[in-house]
Amino acid sequence: MHKAYRYSLGSKTYEFRNLADLMARATPARSGDRLAGVIARSAEERAVAQMALAEVPLKNFLNEVLIPYEQDEVTRLIIDEHDALAFAPISHFTVGDFRNWLLSDLASSEMLAKIRRGVTPEMAAAVSKIMRNQDLILVAQKCRVITAFRSTIGLPKRLATRLQPNHPTDDMNGIAASILDGLLYGSGDAVIGINPATDNVAQATRLMKLMDEVISKYGIPTQSCVLTHVTNTLECIEQGAPVDLVFQSIGGTEATNASFGFNLATLAEAEQAALSLQRGTVGNNVMYFETGQGSALSANAHHGLDQQTCETRAYAVARKFNPLLVNTVVGFIGPEYLFDGKEIIRAGLEDHFCAKLLGLPMGCDVCYTNHAEADQNDMDNLLTLLGTAGCSFVMGIPGSDDIMLNYQTTSFHDALYARRVLGLGPSPEFEIWLEKMQIMSNAAGACLNEALPPAFAASLKTLPAGNSESEVSNG
Amino acid sequence: MVDQPDIHNDDWNGVIDNPWRRLRQFTAARIGLGRSGVSLPTKEMLAFQLAHAQARDAVHTPLDFAALIQKLETLAEQYPLLNPEPPLKLHSEAVDRMTYLQRPDLGRRLDEASRVLLRQEQQTPEQPFDLALVIADGLSATAIAHNAVPFIQALCEELATDKQEWKLAPITLVEQARVAVGDDVGELLNAKTVLILIGERPGLSSPDSLGLYLTWAPVRGLTDARRNCISNVRPEGLNFSEAAYKAGYLLRESRRLQLSGVQLKDRSGALLESADDLTETTEKTATLEHSSTAADETITTESGQAAALHSTAEAKNFLLS
Numbered sequence: 021m022h023k024a025y026r027y028s029l030g031s032k033t034y035e036f037r038n039l040a041d042l043m044a045r046a047t048p049a050r051s052g053d054r055l056a057g058v059i060a061r062s063a064e065e066r067a068v069a070q071m072a073l074a075e076v077p078l079k080n081f082l083n084e085v086l087i088p089y090e091q092d093e094v095t096r097l098i099i100d101e102h103d104a105l106a107f108a109p110i111s112h113f114t115v116g117d118f119r120n121w122l123l124s125d126l127a128s129s130e131m132l133a134k135i136r137r138g139v140t141p142e143m144a145a146a147v148s149k150i151m152r153n154q155d156l157i158l159v160a161q162k163c164r165v166i167t168a169f170r171s172t173i174g175l176p177k178r179l180a181t182r183l184q185p186n187h188p189t190d191d192m193n194g195i196a197a198s199i200l201d202g203l204l205y206g207s208g209d210a211v212i213g214i215n216p217a218t219d220n221v222a223q224a225t226r227l228m229k230l231m232d233e234v235i236s237k238y239g240i241p242t243q244s245c246v247l248t249h250v251t252n253t254l255e256c257i258e259q260g261a262p263v264d265l266v267f268q269s270i271g272g273t274e275a276t277n278a279s280f281g282f283n284l285a286t287l288a289e290a291e292q293a294a295l296s297l298q299r300g301t302v303g304n305n306v307m308y309f310e311t312g313q314g315s316a317l318s319a320n321a322h323h324g325l326d327q328q329t330c331e332t333r334a335y336a337v338a339r340k341f342n343p344l345l346v347n348t349v350v351g352f353i354g355p356e357y358l359f360d361g362k363e364i365i366r367a368g369l370e371d372h373f374c375a376k377l378l379g380l381p382m383g384c385d386v387c388y389t390n391h392a393e394a395d396q397n398d399m400d401n402l403l404t405l406l407g408t409a410g411c412s413f414v415m416g417i418p419g420s421d422d423i424m425l426n427y428q429t430t431s432f433h434d435a436l437y438a439r440r441v442l443g444l445g446p447s448p449e450f451e452i453w454l455e456k457m458q459i460m461s462n463a464a465g466a467c468l469n470e471a472l473p474p475a476f477a478a479s480l481k482t483l484p485a486g487n488s489e490s491e492v493s494n495g
Numbered sequence: 496m497v498d499q500p501d502i503h504n505d506d507w508n509g510v511i512d513n514p515w516r517r518l519r520q521f522t523a524a525r526i527g528l529g530r531s532g533v534s535l536p537t538k539e540m541l542a543f544q545l546a547h548a549q550a551r552d553a554v555h556t557p558l559d560f561a562a563l564i565q566k567l568e569t570l571a572e573q574y575p576l577l578n579p580e581p582p583l584k585l586h587s588e589a590v591d592r593m594t595y596l597q598r599p600d601l602g603r604r605l606d607e608a609s610r611v612l613l614r615q616e617q618q619t620p621e622q623p624f625d626l627a628l629v630i631a632d633g634l635s636a637t638a639i640a641h642n643a644v645p646f647i648q649a650l651c652e653e654l655a656t657d658k659q660e661w662k663l664a665p666i667t668l669v670e671q672a673r674v675a676v677g678d679d680v681g682e683l684l685n686a687k688t689v690l691i692l693i694g695e696r697p698g699l700s701s702p703d704s705l706g707l708y709l710t711w712a713p714v715r716g717l718t719d720a721r722r723n724c725i726s727n728v729r730p731e732g733l734n735f736s737e738a739a740y741k742a743g744y745l746l747r748e749s750r751r752l753q754l755s756g757v758q759l760k761d762r763s764g765a766l767l768e769s770a771d772d773l774t775e776t777t778e779k780t781a782t783l784e785h786s787s788t789a790a791d792e793t794i795t796t797e798s799g800q801a802a803a804l805h806s807t808a809e810a811k812n813f814l815l816s
Contacts, residue, residue: 051597187522194522196814200515201526233815354696355596390550390697391596391634396543419525419535419543426698428547436533466533472514480515482816 022084027072034068039076040086043142044326045069046149048366052314052327052357059326070150074116078107081142087323092274093284098140098336107138115146122147122159122377129164136379141272144374145332153366156373157409163376165412167344168303169243169264171209171447173412174381179444180413181435182345182383183208186424190217192230198418199234200476205432206460206468207416209450210345210383211265211308213245217424224248225261232262238457238475241301241449243344245308250282250290257293264299265308265344266290272311272333275321284337291341302449305344310385311335312349313367314357327357328367332374339380345413346375347383350402352427354389361398364388368402372411383413387429396420396428403430407438414438439466510536518813523700546699553637553694553702555592560584560668563630566644567666574651580665582630583616585609585680589671602673604715605680609669613683616665626746627664627686627713631672635694635703642705642729643692649739657747674708674722681713688749689713690742695726703729707738709745711755721756723749 025036036042044058046069053059060066082102087095109131110118121127148156166174173180185198195214202208212235214227224246231244243264246253250268257263268287271277277284287307294306316322316330331348338346348371351364358364368384375382386402388394403414420431438444445451451463458473460466472480501507509531516527528539535543564582571577586609589595589602605613630643647666654661664684669676674693681689688711695704705728710721723745728738749755 055598055600185524187524191521192812193518194524196812197515197518197521197526198524200518200814201513201524204513204515230812230815233812237815356599359597390547390699390702391554395547417524419528419539421525421543421546421699423523423698423700426696426701428699431535433528433530433533433535440533468530468533470511476515479814479816480518483517483813 025072025076027068029064029068034065034072036069036072039080039084040323040325040329042069042073042076043086043146043149043329044324046073046146047326047328048149050313050327050357050363050367051355051359052317055356056317056322056324056327058324073146074114074119074150076115076146078110078113078115078118078143081140081146086142086325086329087273092323094272094274094277094333094337097284097340098142098333101137101336101340102140103137105138106135110135110138115143115150118143118147119150119155123155127159127162129162132159132163132377133379136377139377141332141334141336141374141378142329144335144377145329148328148332148370148374151373153369153405156369157405160369160373160376160409163379163410165376165379165381167305167342167381169300169305169344170302171241171243171449172302173210173344173447175448176410177444178447179407179411179435179439179442180210180383180447180450181207181416181432182210182347182413183212184215184415184417184422184429185212186215186217186417186422188217188424190214190223190227192226195227195230196234199231200479201418202416202432203238203240204459204468204473204476205416205436206446206454206463206466207432207435208240208242209447210413211243211245213247213265213267213308215247215425219248219252221248221252221255221259224252225256225259228256228261228263232264239453241447241453243300247308247310250286254290254293257297262299263294263297265306266294267308267310269310269315270334270337271315271319271321272330272335272337273316273321273323275323276316276319276330277337279319279321284340287337287341303344305342305381307338307341307343309334309338309341309343309346310349311338311346311371312353313371314353317357318353328370331371332378335375335378335380338375339378343381345383346380347385347413347415348372348375349385349387351388351392351394352385352425355392358392360393361388361395361401364392364394365398365402365405369405369409372406372409376410381412384411385415385429387415387427389427399428399430399434403434403438404441407442407444436466436468510538543699546702549637550697550699550702553635553697556636557592558632558636558639558670560670563639563643563668567647570644570648570651574648574655576651576654576661576663577647578663578665582666582668583612585612585667585669587669587671587673587676592671595671599673602671603675605669605676605683610679610683613667613680617683617685622662624664624684624686625660625662625688625750627677627681627684627689628666629669629677629680629689629691630666631669631674631676631691631693633672633674633693633706634696635705637697638694638703638705638729639692641703642735645735646692646705646707646728646738649735650742653739653743654746657743659750674706674719675717677708678710678713678717679715681710682715687712688746688755690746701727701729701732704732705729707742709742709749709755711749711753711759719756723755723759
């Protein structure tokens, strides 16, 4: 086993069993680490652990792996793909030095891109633990990660949205109604992505075809995705379905991913299969991943690590497969992992920072469940902070209410709020489309037209009039 | 430039309505909300706050156990199937709601006082019970307050039609409970089957969903793979008689085959499913958002939501016509 870490404070010496223990005790408080029994036992122990962590050389993270190399393919991926050349400029730093450097003017956007492949997830997680929220925002904002398929994600002063038109029974007209609502509010440039209620190949194919036809008919510069299991999507591709992006939820340990029913080879196969379809127009990033703190513990696959370190290891998995989009689903998992608005906001900023530092096109599902101590005001705060930090994309859903997954995420209105107060435009291809379709008069300024855009007015005309909303009960 | 509207006109309310709101005929999603600038109109913003308040209250309002016990005693007078003994009030190891929310492990276990009480109870019966009904607050006291008694009434009527006799244990009520607590109760009462009625995690549009979980041969430490679930029981979801019919089917099959969970599903031709504890974030939902881990085609078959509308007759979609 690896060496213990010690730190003396006055006459008292604190001891941490190993690097994983030190990192866990240094983590800002959250309920999931308490549940796992790895949280600092006192506020002082946490502060001391952060001091001790600040003194750890970055090189240690290459020699003291947190989960044994032989036991875990994510560890093997991290070590085997580490780029020593990219690491060279920062190789002499401690974690504390690394924070200073990241905040300094030396760490320009170009420099941050240069060292990216030399940073391991554990280094990113470690430094984030000794950064305040404003540090996480400032450094993330300097990181540039640009990806593309039919639209371009991650350009400066842009904020994209995933249009998420979920429906509890996958009703095709119900989904189309939410898609229309979203498009008319300028949402959907990151992806139109559906979580299917019925999760199988036939259903996924139906949903893919629906979105493909909508995207073609209206010439929308965006991509579609059905968030079904990767093996389902592979089958869809074999059967000739119109697959733009392949989705998978991923975790930071081999055992977590095994509990999700895939391994790295599965993802490699999926990326190749999607690339072979050549459906992108301005780029070839074909993967979409979701992550979130707590998933490894929930799968009983965390190896005694704190949940934020596990989460960051998932980014090594993501970056291996050149994703168009990655997002943390930060508040979905519930209060046993992130208890309240304060913990959710902190976790959202950590995840965004660590992913951007590692070079991922990171977005965020700014969200909460009804049993968490959080509300819309917390989401407003996190959305505003992430918009400031240069978050690649957020979710868009009618009125913040996901009637299929029973949780609250950001609405179409919320995204327009963020674009306006922060001066952020949609992806450039989508911006042109919004104006061409007369949805917006000034898409960069988030100015919606009052009149119904002609192309959509024509579709609405085909509907029988007079149906009232009371026909659908809240299901 | 946009013409400046006359804001002193009585018709002006600052809201730009969305003519596509009538698409709500297809969905309960909050579409066509209209806007004030790019923001939510006052009315919609407040309607959302109300829905969230109701969901929060469902989680945090303590269940009125005394009122529930009274109703159950009245019900027992009407239905001889129910055990005539008064319901037993129990508690999990989670001492309060805040502990409960952060420590799902404690909510899964009965506390020592409850275990002592059940051991005393168990000394009397000369043969095991066929069924123990357990009522648990879970994440929605509202769900229990609204839906537990009407469901039990419907279940009594369903089981009364069965040829075989059903010997029921006294009903137990557990405070601060997760699904697995039912196994503790069933084991201590020496019941062949336990059916726990529990408040599910409230959604914004569904603060009162009741979940039903069945375990054959309950003992402490079983996983979700050994349980079958019926979800979203409430008048607007899976109504009481439908839920009782499904529960009756499950109970009879479980008793006949002497098992529950994944195997019960397999043998009954995919009609039913084993399920995760919907009061918790489970492996499946922990895949964040969202993806389910297996190609489980019947994932919501037992919920009223899916049962309602699954035909999706695919006439030409309006957006594509």
